[in-house]
Amino acid sequence: MARRELQPINAGSMADIAFLLLIFFLVSTTMDVDTGLPRLLPPMPEEDQSEDKSEIKKRNVFVVLINKDDQLFVETEIVDIGALKKLTKEFIMNPDDNPNLSEKRLEYVDYFGNVMVTKGVISLQNDIGTSYGKYIEVQNELAAAINELRNDLCLQKFGRRYNDLDPLNETEKGIIEAVKKVLPMAISEAEPNKTGGS
DSSP, rough: OOOOOOOOOOOOTTHHHHHHHHHHHHHHOOOOOOOOOOOOOOOOOOTOOOOOOOOGGGGGGGEEEEEEOOOEEEEEOOOHHHHHHHHHHHHHOOOTOOOOSOOEEEEEETTEEEEEEEEEEEEEEEEEEHHHHHHHHHHHHHHHHHHHHHHEEEEESSSOGGGGOTTTHHHHHHHHHHHHHHOOOOEEEOBBBBBBTO
């Protein structure tokens, strides 16, 4: 019986196959993306615009501080993260006209007419040693408090939640802007500093 001679393997297209596999894995692999906070910065002031030197009253500033040990302070009191949303909503709405909570001013807003608008500003400060996770958690609670207030306002006035409004619809876009004027997302973030443990 005669042995057949083995045919040589054509390795000429191996480089092409390896290249295609490399491209496939690069395209199909997901990359970790750094998490961050979407923030719309205010526009630059015009050159001839005078600087606003009016001071904000202390009662209109809701101070939220996170120290290096990730402890949360609201107005110098240690607070659990679970209570932050309720305290924020109470500060903004000030339903009992408490002199220690934010003031309101009467303002005309489209779709609402004359309505009381808060003058309150949330001041978020953190220490250099604050963990990123805790900072994001506090940010989320503050934003959630304002979004819940916006949802409640829209349900009461229009029978729909704020989150369900369509920004591509002209009428609903106007309502969204009006709600933002009544309940602005006024969160002031200070540069991190060394606040220590207290």
